[in-house]
Amino acid sequence: MSDATMDATSRPRAAASDLYRAVWRWHFYAGLLVLPFLITLSLTGAAYLFRDEIDAIVHADIKRVAVQEGETLRPEQLVASALTSVPGRAVKYTDPPAADLSAEVTVASDSGQRMAVYVNPYEGNVLGARPDRSTVMWTVRYLHSLRYFGPVARGIIEIVGGWTILLVGTGIFLWWPRGQQGGVVSVRGQPRRRIFWRDTHAVPGIFVGSFIVFLAITGLPWSQVWGGKVNEWANGSNFGYPSGVRVDVPMSGQKLTDQAQTSWSLEQAQIPETTPPAPEATPIGLDAAVARLEGLGLHPGYAVVLPSSPTGVYSGSVYPDDLSQQRVVHLDQYDGKPLVDMSYADYGPGGRWLEFGINTHMGQQFGLANQILLLAVCAGTILLAVSAALMWWKRRPSRSLGVPPMPQDPRVFRGLLAILIVGGILFPLTGASLLVMLALDMGLRRLRKPSLA
Template sequence: MSIVLHGDAPAYGAAATRRLSRDAVYRAVWRWHFYAGLLCLPFLISLSATGALYLFKDEINGSLFAYRTRVAPQATAPIGPDRLIFNALQAVPDGAPVTYIDPAAPDAAARVTLASGDRRIHVYLNPYTGDVLDRVDRDRELMAVVRGLHSLALVGPLGNAVIEIVAGFAIVLVLTGACLWWPRGRAGGVVTVRGDPRRRVWWRDLHAVTGFVAGGGLLFLALTGLPWSIWWGQELRAWSNAAGLGQPAALWANRPVSTVPLRDRLEDAGWTLQDAPVPRSVPAAAASVGIDDAVAILRHLGMPPGFEVALPVGADGVYAAAIYPRDVTRQRVITLDQYSSRPLVDVRFTDLGPVGRAIQYGIGVHKGEHWGRANQLAMLGFCLATFLLAVTAGTMWWKRRPAGGLGVPPWPADRRVAATVTAIILGLGALFPLTGLAIAAMVGLDLAAGRLRRRWAR
């Protein structure tokens, strides 16, 4: 009997060691999951709420604001853009015309954007009668406010930087959450919810199962939202353009260009072409082509209905037109010489590099613009799941929090495991530098707090 006992001891010791090692990794991952969640929680609630609203931008604009976005179709031909711009100027006498949006459908209004000092004012008009339907500051439109809250652009570059950090931490949340969810030989809390809402285990299981179902969606939303971020997104665009994987630079070759980027002329220049330089017209003795003729030429060139066209600025300015419909294959940007009306640059979706196409498509899915209603409902489901993850996380923390403390999960006793997991998290942060800086700051604060606790304990 004693021989058998001695023979089994090494196996038992090895199993115990493996179990202790797994527990140590679990604790270290749990601590970082807690930190990431602590930072992300309020922002994830805001992002999911505003994102869910923005998915239905067209439906909201077409129902709540139908009085300015919808008109009764008529058998008569619409009024030309020149007359519509003139009527818009009567509504905003101190304004200067900046852009014109062609009606997207027979029952859609036309829109003129006017500059009035630092303000941009949208004037909606009936394209058949020329009547002004409404005027509103661009930044005060409901969907503009929702988008500003979603990106925190309303509070300036700092707010957008915070959202970039949160997006990076959301990726950390998903990856660490997957590690915590991993079954490890158990059945409860993997795909089923145990107990009832009075018990913490019910909230824990609901959180885990929701994360299992929707974690991939949250990861997708974070990755496809990052291209719009203030630092990582701009660097990605600059790199992809320099590598010939984004903006098709060859289309600008041998063209006189300005130092003005397309984003300064168009309200929606698309992600890939935001930094593309606006071409310059060659001044000529002939008079500038009028907006009526320019719009007619753009339609003849195949621009889908609903395109936006920016009016020329200065003697060497151009007509710059763009459209980003739900069908990505119809996305297009055209610039016209204001004198000869000759197309200077004509960019279709297929002209973009592979990175540019992938990101444009990913952004469209992120905004619910592909596959019809199914895309909207899928993204809405991920938004609701994100909201549920935040609520269940907050409830779990509230139920387990100690009196007078945050309830931060303790580090494992094995410092090597803690250091290894932290190094992996820092390595992940290196892919998203603003998030990486935040992670490094958290590591520094954690180490400083630990030293203070040890000093006080002496």
């Protein structure tokens, strides 16, 4: 065989090998960055999928009641009972979502702390009180969203989400069959061998990867830059209210999310104001407001934010598992007329798709099947992280991080860099982190000998 023929044959092989090395190198970097977060997100996410079930068990003393025959007490009676136990001003009443659950009254207590008071809806006795949003599942939710770590954490969510998509994309490339026997849908070898952990990482990864990307994308709405911009786009110019639904009423400047739990697409929604009343006007009261909201068809488990000023409104909202039952209604506190009445059907196409993705992300949309599927995805993600760590441990050189080798021809990075640039434009914070990683990688290569790169 001539030298020219050998060169023609070896060149494509070398190019393919270089591309594989480049992708492997960035797969390694992506895993190094996001796997610790993915383990934490998987553990907390798996628990949060069963939030209602877990809270009902852990907080059974304040959440659960014995079902009794006859009517439940009126909301104003339950609020009065709560204020007897925790003096202050009632700011929200939450209807029991089921016959065996307690009512919840949120109180701005005289001590200055916001408290959740749980009341038996049949007898009116207070079952207990604790700081608002301090149950086990609220704690898990804040850990999952990194809220405990301040506003910077929302930026971390975006960085992790973008790198997770890169991790899955490069992982698919590395898994792609190239004529090998095994390691595509089957696991080879024994646990003591590195190939076993390679296949344990690659084979489940190809099945779990698409779900991981889905969770990453549907988790991005809570991120700092990307999520904030998409939220503005989804909300339009009406501060979160779908076009054509918000009526021409004065707006208070207060956001719905500051007063009650709300859907992501309405986090920027402002609460309207009641028109300044006549001197002789009197509020309709909570009982009448609840009757009006129930007459409008709000799903059980709704929350009602009480007016805090003469121009305030009764804000009823509910976000059950069934997306079609999502509803927000603001009532004039003097005549009970709806100032705003919106539901999932009123959202634009973008808002509906975003809410559908978020609802599925939270394990709500398809009931128990949704929960079990995402629980399996969380378990699979942890398996990927553990197998990646073991695989790296078995192949790492002594006294080295074990970064995959550089391609012999650096030009192979051009196509990969183009993809990274596009990803950086779509996810700005991820793009910034990519630039930092590129700079670090270039710096490390300059410090080391080419043969060791």
